[in-house]
Amino acid sequence: MDRRVIHKWPSRRPCRRPLVALAFALPFIVARPASSQLAGMPMPFSPSAQPGIRLFGDFAGGDNPFHTLLGARAQLNLAYVTLNVLLADRTAADAAWGGTFALNLLRGASRPLSLSIDAGYGTTTVDVDGRRIERRDVPIGVGVALEPQVPGVDFEPWAAARLLLRRSEMDATFENGGAPVVDNAVQPVKAGLGLSAGVNVRTAVLTKIGLPLPGFGFHAALDLSSVPRASSGGSDTALLFDIGISYHFEFSAFPAHGIIPPPCDPTSAC
């Protein structure tokens, strides 16, 4: 297949096929498919995560138009930093992937709340009516989690706000004189905002009924994002929910606090 780029959009050069480009861009603007947050999934925050490896299975839904996703995530927490790698699968879409990196500034039960700075990268590719839309998201955010005391349960309610940088690219193939032509439109990077909140729960209580699953957990999150559209007024706004289960493999030899240590030992008079 002869693939050649005939148009970059927007472009200051005279457009050879402005109507064709607009015709392909219009559905992209109107239908706003896959306005999802990070690889189609809510962006994960866990400022008070425990050191170790935690594996997640996710079911997410929402967006505009509504869709559902199945996702998987692996989280590596080394007390001061947290790494997340996530994959998501959606019908009529390529598998999306992404990752986040968090600096855990305040972490641990010695304070009533934890605080992290998170950044990530995610890419999603969706086929809509023959058009192939690829979206790259770079969120940069701040997450806050409470450190409640709940007997028998590691209960982490969290909330986060983020700046969302998005770059979208749309490819469409059409015939021109019998030869296939690829039209490529690239939106400039747009900056939006995202808000999310959720709970991460972990409990070893299943071991009390004979199930040897001390690291079992579950989680839920809501994620709202809004990014300005490239060529028209308004913004792409999407709300996603996410529920899932997890399993945690604990690392025991890491500090019980984040990058900024507590000013004083919480069990001593100082």
Added chain:
Amino acid sequence: MAVHPSHGTSHGSPALQVPFLLPAGEPLAMCTPAEWGLVSLGRSAVVDLPGQFFDLSEIGECLAVWPEKLTRWPRYTDTGDNGGGLDNHFQGFQRLRTPGYCVVTGGDPHEPVSNLFIVRMGSRGTSAIWGSNLKDGPLPPREDRCVARLDIDSTFWHAGGMAQLGDVLAIPLENSDGAGSRVEFIEVREPTRPTVLGCAIDRPGVKGGAVALTRLDDGRFVAAVWSDSESRKPEKHMDLYISESTSLLGAQWHGPFCHTTAIEAIPKFQTICFLRDRDENGSATDLYMLGFENEAEIAPKPKGPHHGILYHVTLPAEVGGTGDRLEFQQVASPKNFQCTADFADMDAATGVYVSPSGVLAVYCAHHFTRRGPHNKFLIRFQEFYSTGPGSADASVNSLSDSRIELFDSPGLAGEPLTLIGDRAAVDDFEAIFINGKPFSKRVSSVRCRLAKGFAFVLYRDRRRKGGGALAIEGRGSPVVIERLADHGFDDTARSCGVVATNIARNLKDITWIAE
């Protein structure tokens, strides 16, 4: 077993140093015959035990101590960092015979290891009742702190509700995999230099969550081990053991003599305790058992209900008793206690104490060190005390046993501010805390139990100054003033103190109350 000392305070105050500690990691020494000769085995008998038990205060005094890193942060918390503290919490509490010391047991499945925390209450005197150490603020004095941690056993990581007989602790050890249990006997005459007695009771295949210990008239010892969570039947049983000799040092035990029928109707206690009643002539008479629990399905639950139950016990002949079989006869209804949230829970660590003057008290700690003021995680507990041997009308013979309760409402209503013995001075009621919370400066009624030769004085100004003071003369018997307003003190007291009567008589414009 190894003892780990506190690493001192951040300020390194010499006054806070413990006088003697074993080096960290050193195995616990065996008690020598010479040391055993110094061990006390007394105070298991109480004058008017039923009377004192039901006279125990329903609202406890709140106390707290600094763990000083010995709890290995974040262990013994119910934070997310500790997985919510599942299975890792305090299990037993005993105030020791040695003045100013108490011990707390705990289970840590993470290490795994069973722990005994040795606590020195440096701010408390030799009083029968300690009273709250949170009157001067929401945090305890620095000298009230853990001074050592004894790591007892790495297999049986659950140290449960322990028993005390004089200077001897009997600590039940178990775990959750059904591997059995053991009762370890430790002598704590010098609390920071505990020794083992070499008379542990090994219990293969069965659990042991709580233990009670008593001594028979012939000098032998009887231990009762309580188990109520077996994975196979019988789920609940009490096993009796009797020592072969009249010394616990290296003693061998006969048993177990397993009993199930006698305890069918008994709740799942977290703590059990044998005490003998003592008659007015000083002779020990009948044997009783005290059991404590939080009736809530899931604990900790501050509302409880938390209660203790008193049983008259007839021991069977197989362990030196007079009965054909083990019998428990409940004495009256359960005694209810109001445990303060984060301070006490009777599904956690409870213990019974008898003071040298014969005052019965119950101590109860919370499951966890929980976040408190200034983000501090403290071991918190409560003290429930009786008014003393005999009855509430019994005389008070020493300053250390004196007790003044100040109420912010007339008619002895409300939560009292309790002042104990020689620590009864308050410079400013506005700066005082009751159970960690600011105390209302309005003192409206008073109950005063003060030894002869002393007077309790309420002043109108701060720092125990000002004319027109009100004095209550100590007579050894309780003095109750339902309405201070009737004596011209309608919420006007600003400070107070206990002074010798002859000094009080020299105060100007003083009004005396003596009943």
